[in-house]
Amino acid sequence: MSVWKILKTFFILEKSNKKNIFACIVVATFVFGLIFFVKTEDLGNSLKEKSGEYQSISVALNKFQNVDASDKGNGSDLYKNIVLQQQYISKQKMAVRMGLSEVYVETAIDVVDLRLKAFDMEGYDKVANNLPSKTEIQLESAFFQYIKKAGMPLSVDSLSFFPFLAYLFGMLGSIWFVFMSIYSCGIMIEDFRHTSLIKGYPITFDKYVIAKCISSMLLVGVFILELIVCSLPLIYFKELGNPLYPIAIFNGTFDVYPIYKYIGVAILYMISISIFTILLSIILNVLLKNMYLTLFMELLLFIFPLLFPSMMNFIPFNPFNYLNFSSVLNGQTLDLANPIALNSTYGLMYIWISIVVMIVAVKSFLTTGKLQKV
Amino acid sequence: MRAYFKIEFLQFMSNKKNIAIYVILLFFSCYYALKTAPEYDPIEKVDEYEIEARYLTREEFLNNVVINNWTHPLTVFAATIYPQWNEYDKKRLDAIRQHNMKEYAESTSKWYSYADEMTLKNGYLYYNPRYYTYENTYATWDGHYAYLYSASRYEGYTEGESDLSINVFEERTALQTLQRLLHSYLPLILIVSCMFFTVDVVLKDRRNTTLLQGLPLSDWRKLLVKGGVSLLGSLLAIIPLSVGLFIIGARNGLGDFELPVPIYLASEKLFSNITIGQYVMQNLLFIVFWFLFFISLILLVSIVIKNEFANLLVGSVFVIAEFMYYARGIGAIRDVHWYPTSYIQTGQIIAGYRNFLYSTDALTFGTGLFVIGLCVCVFLFIMFLISRRRKFRLF
Numbered sequence: 001m002s003v004w005k006i007l008k009t010f011f012i013l014e015k016s017n018k019k020n021i022f023a024c025i026v027v028a029t030f031v032f033g034l035i036f037f038v039k040t041e042d043l044g045n046s047l048k049e050k051s052g053e054y055q056s057i058s059v060a061l062n063k064f065q066n067v068d069a070s071d072k073g074n075g076s077d078l079y080k081n082i083v084l085q086q087q088y089i090s091k092q093k094m095a096v097r098m099g100l101s102e103v104y105v106e107t108a109i110d111v112v113d114l115r116l117k118a119f120d121m122e123g124y125d126k127v128a129n130n131l132p133s134k135t136e137i138q139l140e141s142a143f144f145q146y147i148k149k150a151g152m153p154l155s156v157d158s159l160s161f162f163p164f165l166a167y168l169f170g171m172l173g174s175i176w177f178v179f180m181s182i183y184s185c186g187i188m189i190e191d192f193r194h195t196s197l198i199k200g201y202p203i204t205f206d207k208y209v210i211a212k213c214i215s216s217m218l219l220v221g222v223f224i225l226e227l228i229v230c231s232l233p234l235i236y237f238k239e240l241g242n243p244l245y246p247i248a249i250f251n252g253t254f255d256v257y258p259i260y261k262y263i264g265v266a267i268l269y270m271i272s273i274s275i276f277t278i279l280l281s282i283i284l285n286v287l288l289k290n291m292y293l294t295l296f297m298e299l300l301l302f303i304f305p306l307l308f309p310s311m312m313n314f315i316p317f318n319p320f321n322y323l324n325f326s327s328v329l330n331g332q333t334l335d336l337a338n339p340i341a342l343n344s345t346y347g348l349m350y351i352w353i354s355i356v357v358m359i360v361a362v363k364s365f366l367t368t369g370k371l372q373k374v
Numbered sequence: 375m376r377a378y379f380k381i382e383f384l385q386f387m388s389n390k391k392n393i394a395i396y397v398i399l400l401f402f403s404c405y406y407a408l409k410t411a412p413e414y415d416p417i418e419k420v421d422e423y424e425i426e427a428r429y430l431t432r433e434e435f436l437n438n439v440v441i442n443n444w445t446h447p448l449t450v451f452a453a454t455i456y457p458q459w460n461e462y463d464k465k466r467l468d469a470i471r472q473h474n475m476k477e478y479a480e481s482t483s484k485w486y487s488y489a490d491e492m493t494l495k496n497g498y499l500y501y502n503p504r505y506y507t508y509e510n511t512y513a514t515w516d517g518h519y520a521y522l523y524s525a526s527r528y529e530g531y532t533e534g535e536s537d538l539s540i541n542v543f544e545e546r547t548a549l550q551t552l553q554r555l556l557h558s559y560l561p562l563i564l565i566v567s568c569m570f571f572t573v574d575v576v577l578k579d580r581r582n583t584t585l586l587q588g589l590p591l592s593d594w595r596k597l598l599v600k601g602g603v604s605l606l607g608s609l610l611a612i613i614p615l616s617v618g619l620f621i622i623g624a625r626n627g628l629g630d631f632e633l634p635v636p637i638y639l640a641s642e643k644l645f646s647n648i649t650i651g652q653y654v655m656q657n658l659l660f661i662v663f664w665f666l667f668f669i670s671l672i673l674l675v676s677i678v679i680k681n682e683f684a685n686l687l688v689g690s691v692f693v694i695a696e697f698m699y700y701a702r703g704i705g706a707i708r709d710v711h712w713y714p715t716s717y718i719q720t721g722q723i724i725a726g727y728r729n730f731l732y733s734t735d736a737l738t739f740g741t742g743l744f745v746i747g748l749c750v751c752v753f754l755f756i757m758f759l760i761s762r763r764r765k766f767r768l769f
Contacts, residue, residue: 051508058503063423066431126423129415291390292397299401307408 002203003211010215020219023183027223031230034168035159043167044158046104050093057086060130078121085114101154105147112141133335139248146246146256160241161234166259168227169266173326176270180277181298184216186291187281206363213278220274224267250331252343262329265344269325272351276319279358286366309336316340319354322347375599378591382603386575392607395570396614399563403618411551411622417504418524420478420543422470429463432456448498455492462488475531475538482543483528490521512702519730523636526645530634533647539627547629548622549650556657556721560615561664562693565718568608568665569672569689575600576676576768577685593768594761597677601669608665638726640735653724656739660720663746667714668692670753677760677768693718705732714749717742 014020042048060082067075069083088111095104115137118124132140147154158167172179191198201208246256257265277298284294305312305321312321312333321342322328328342386392439445439453465481468474493499494514500506501517510516531538541547545554552560576597579586589596623629631651638645668689675688695715699708710716710732717737722728728737760766 048508055503055506062503063421063427065427065434292393296397303405 003207003214006201006203006208006211007215010211014215014219019183023219023223024226026179027226028230030172031168031227034171035164035231035234038159038164038167044156044163046096046154046156047093050089050096054086054089054093056130057082057089060127061086063126076121076123078118078123078127081114081118081121082127085111085118088114104154105144108140108144109148112137112144116141135250135331135334138254139250139331142254142256143246143248146248150246152242152245155242155245157238157241159234159237160239161231162241162243162259162263163245164234164241165228165231166247166262168231169263169270170326170329172227172270173266173329174324176325177273177277177302177323178299180220180274181281181295181302184278184281185295185298186285187212187216187278188285189289189291192285192289205366209282209362209366212282213275216278217271217274220271224270249329249344250334250341251329251345252341254331265329266325269344269348272348272355273323273325275355276323276351276358279355279362283358283361283366309333310338312336312342313338313340316342317350319347319350322351375591375595378589378596379599379602382575382599383606385578386571386603386607389574389578391574392571395567396611399567399611400614400617402563403615404621407618407621407625411546411618412625414544414546414551414554416544417502418520420470420540422467425463425467425470429460429467432460432463436460451496451498459485459488459492475543479528479531479538479543483525483532486521486525486528490518490525493521494518519638519727522645523638526636526647527634530636530647534632534634536630536632541626542629542633546622547627547633548619549629549631549654550633551622551626552619553635553650553653553721556654557725557727558719558721561657561661561718561720564608564611564661565664565668566693567611568604568668569686569693571607571611572604572669572672573685573689574682575604576673577680577682579768592761593766594758596768597673597757597761601666601673604669605662605665608669609662635725637724638730640726640729653721656724657720660717660724660739660742663743663750664718664720666750667746667753670750670757674753674757674760677757677766702731703733705729705734705736709736710734711736711741712745714745717746 038044061079064075064079064082067073067079069075069080071080073080075083088107092104092107092111095101095107115131116134118131119134146152155163158164198208203211241259243260244258246258247262248254248256249262280298281294284297285291288294288297301320302323305318306324312318315321321333322344325344325347327333328344328347331341333340333342436453436456439449441450441453462481462485466478466485469478469481493501501514501521505517505520506513528543531542536542542550545551591599629650631649631654633650634647635650635653636645637648671692672685672689675685679685679688692715695713696718699710699713704710711734716728716732717723719728720742722731723737723742724739729735761768
């Protein structure tokens with residue numbers, strides 16, 4: 001009961017907190033900014049994407065002597081392979097212009113097969129920079145195989161509601177932890193200014209922390225809701241989009257999730273990361289007693305696995321490997337020098353284990369007795 | 375006045391928002407140095423395979439081609455221009471295999487001049503495919519600019535005394551990275567930071583009005599001191615940013631202040647080189663002028679509207695104003711050089727790239743300083759008049 005009472009106090013405080021209003025504005029600006037970005041960059045325009053691919057292949061071909069690329073020609077296998085890729089990409093561009101969805105999908109599968117073969121060919125290293133990585137190709141393969149099997153039409157409008165939401169959550173995946181650390185880095189500091197007040201609360205410190213977590217988490221809920229609400233106008237201006245449309249992901253194997261499942265996983269991850277970050281901020285706040293040091297420490301822990309990817313192989317259960325969940329779902333770690341298959345389900349597990357560990361730590365080690373005025 | 379400066383400066387440095395900006399800048403610069411900079415993929419790079427493939431293709435053509443009365447004119451054309459071209463390619467190839475950087479620079483410079491001359495003159499040849507991006511109707515001109523730029527750059531390497539390496543050729547050393555950044559977003563980042571530093575420098579005093587009204591200083595002088603503090607604070611933003619520079623320096627070499635930076639002379643449609651040292655100093659001067667511009671603007675808005683959000687809004691309008699009227703080649707029909715906002719990309723102004731984009735020759739370093747300086751004077755003068763009014767109150 002006492003938790004409930006202190007929660008009520010927190011609500012009154014949070015309601016008038018300028019920081020929350022500011023954070024809400026930031027979230028809304030982010031969504032509208034992203035809509036604007038998708039529109040100006042013309043994302044999802046297959047013609048533009050294919051032109052880009054064509055260009056990269058041209059650059060790759062510049063590294064080969066121009067020779068006969070027919071089956072009997074004297075060019076290397078890789079050269080023939082890339083020339084054929086270029087032809088197929090042209091065919092895809094044509095298919096887009098003519099609106100021949102089936103031809104596009106068929107050709108896409110051909111291109112993917114060619115590219116997968118190219119990896120084992122001699123001299124691939126010299127063009128590796130110009131062509132997509134193996135993971136990207138395998139994701140593409142999974143995607144087009146699914147589209148072909150399900151007989152689905154290709155959806156191209158990336159600004160309809162569901163595809164945009166998937167894109168939005170994908171983008172947020174890489175920065176959610178950073179946002180949450182900035183939001184929560186000073187969670188306890190304000191209260192530390194009035195330690196006598198906290199010590200006077202008729203409630204134990206761990207309950208006080210839990211109440212603090214709950215009130216912050218409710219705000220996180222508000223943020224996530226805000227993300228969805230701010231995207232709602234797209235239904236009016238564009239269309240709803242198909243929630244069953246596939247998104248290729250890596251989860252131990254290459255697979256597709258329908259958009260609704262992808263969004264579900266993303267929200268689950270975001271909530272877990274939020275709890276994780278808030279608890280981490282609380283512990284660091286108590287230990288370091290400084291908001292900026294806390295933020296700095298959190299960001300350092302976050303970028304550490306990015307800067308030293310070999311550490312991921314060494315400690316795969318480090319929850320910080322998984323905080324950038326969109327890169328986990330993209331299988332980006334498979335393209336590293338020391339590839340490692342991070343599994344998003346295990347990732348959630350590790351994050352939750354760390355949450356439990358941190359709760360135990362808060363409960364057993366942190367008491368109001370340790371608080372000092374800062 | 376000096377004591378007041380000290381107080382203001384201490385307040386400035388202990389302001390949470392300002393510390394946060396410094397920390398964010400530090401974070402960004404480290405991230406850039408460790409993550410983004412190594413991924414830099416220039417279009418004009420040192421690529422042995424590419425040179426070799428082109429050389430062999432053309433050599434084979436030249437060895438087998440038969441020229442007589444019935445040969446297609448384009449074949450004849452190719453047979454006339456390729457021998458010279460291939461000679462340069464051969465020299466480049468040999469030089470890079472023997473690690474003879476000076477020789478490579480010399481033949482590459484000639485290669486670019488020749489390639490540009492041949493490509494621009496007729497419509498049958500193309501620049502590097504990466505210039506021909508989707509719906510870029512100016513691709514040929516971009517290629518032309520880049521080839522002449524490279525020709526001038528490599529000529530500078532030949533003439534200079536600096537140590538040459540592949541990293542220098544691909545503009546990856548710390549100072550060259552700084553140069554590339556000044557050519558893109560760094561001026562904007564610095565200006566936006568300056569804006570955030572200045573935004574509350576006047577209005578924060580509203581919290582203790584009675585205390586500060588007793589100071590024996592006129593409002594005008596207080597404003598000048600506040601402006602000075604913001605300027606100093608904004609310049610200090612260079613410190614966290616330079617951390618990234620040293621990281622890049624440790625990885626790719628620091629570079630040399632004598633390395634050439636090609637400058638496009640729009641009136642003669644030519645490039646000439648200045649050193650990185652000069653380029654950086656000119657940029658610094660330009661950015662200081664911009665700092666003065668934004669500080670005086672925001673101080674003025676602060677005393678007129680008295681709202682932090684309005685400060686931010688007015689400042690942002692000036693930062694992004696150029697996007698609203700910018701269109702490629704518009705300088706030929708509009709006098710863009712009288713708008714101060716045309717000069718916000720300081721690196722591109724000094725390098726002449728803005729002139730190239732606007733198709734004008736009026737956007738120069740001198741005019742830029744004059745226009746911005748004039749605006750600063752106007753802002754300061756209005757501020758002076760307002761602060762002298764009897765009814766005026768600073769906060």
